[in-house]
Amino acid sequence: ETGVTQSPTHLIKTRGQQVTLRCSSQSGHNTVSWYQQALGQGPQFIFQYYREEENGRGNFPPRFSGLQFPNYSSELNVNALELDDSALYLCASSSQTSGVEQYFGPGTRLTVT
């Protein structure tokens, strides 16, 4: 198992609400990437944070936003939730200085009703 942790494990929200998901990176890693994995699909890149700034973004609207803290942990915020936002949200940690490998956390299962 990796040292990447995520909370909460599961979450149920109503359409239009806002949600915050959290991720703690593996020791020694300074970069966090977030992915959305719909049922039966591969993960899709949302964005990446390095040095507390967004360092790259996939094809997701601005209502998906994030933060990175000085201890390298990160948050993913989603506003105005839509039914299609129901998915497994994965974070992955990596190091800008020691390699390209990304190691995933266990994910947060978000259900929007």
Place this chain on the structure above:
Amino acid sequence: GENVEQHPSTLSVQEGDSAVIKCTYSDSASNYFPWYKQELGKRPQLIIDIRSNVGEKKDQRIAVTLNKTAKHFSLHITETQPEDSAVYFCAASTGTGGGADGLTFGKGTHLIIQP
């Protein structure tokens, strides 16, 4: 942007036989190609990766090959065992260091090992 195609979507092999999963990518700037294994309800687990300056890499029963000219790469699993049953994802990235562009994943291959 990058597009990764993965085939087949489902692969059933007899225990002890070999399994091969193939992926193609579209962006010639991609230079990093990892493979992940995801068991039901669990996180994707990095099992092997290859960089664009290498044509083949092996780790015990698994190997990955890369053909940059044709823009395709493959995962080979030999002497398959029941615990190899899972969904396998290929991915590609143009990033260096921490992979600033993120990983683009294929849609996955459900590998079934028949006893």
